[in-house]
Amino acid sequence: MSVPVDPVSREDGFEHHDANVKVLMMVGFSIFVVLLLSGAGVAGLLWWYDKQPEPPTTALERQLQIPPEPRLENDPRAGGNRVLSQxxxxxxxxxxxxxxxxxxxxxxxxxxxxxxxxxxPSRAEPGETTxxxxxxxxxxxxx
Incomplete structure (x- = not known):
């Protein structure tokens, strides 16, 4: 069973009903523009956030607090070297x-x-103790 082919498609050498190239190009260009605008928006937000002044620190934040035991290692490399040397x-x-x-x-x-x-060393014989x-x-x- 054969499918009828459009005479214009037969003359051009490809099927015209498969995809509209103009629409596909517009969609691809639109996606590219949206990505560019999104990147510019993120860059603008990062720039604006970077320009905001730091909030003042409170007395509690300035105070040095030592956590309770057990504490994490201050210098894990030195601890590892100590274990290796031992x-x-x-x-x-x-x-x-x-x-x-x-x-x-x-x-x-x-x-x-x-x-x-x-x-x-071999195992003991059945009659021996050690x-x-x-x-x-x-x-x-x-x-």
Whole structure:
């Protein structure tokens, strides 16, 4: 089934009934003008708001008030650096975790070297109560 085509459209090579270009151009130009006017209005309001005098401050606003505890950090970068330096000291130095139990901490590099040398400790056999490596470690860690 064929649709009849307007003879003028056939001569021009396009359909005249699809869209009116003149109306589309007017709508596009109108939108552009409205956007320009809106931008100019916002710029004018910002300029006017900027020229308004500052309201005078009250005595309460001038008074320095310290909020109650807990307060936010004043210098978060310094606090973070302090936490990082404490963590670096913990993982790179020797120290006691529990002196009574003979439990000490060693640097990470030294621990990795010991694990590479001795291997990972195995679990206790079903008949044993504690693995033999743990007993040896407790004996060496005494002060």
């Amino acid at each position: 963590a670096r000291m913990l993982i790179s130095g020797y120290g006691w975790v529990d002196r009574e139990a003979g439990l000490a901490r060693i640097p990470v590099q030294r621990g990795m070297a010991l694990l590479a040398e001795r291997g990972w 693995p033999p490596r743990v007993q040896q470690a407790k004996g060496r860690a005494q002060p």
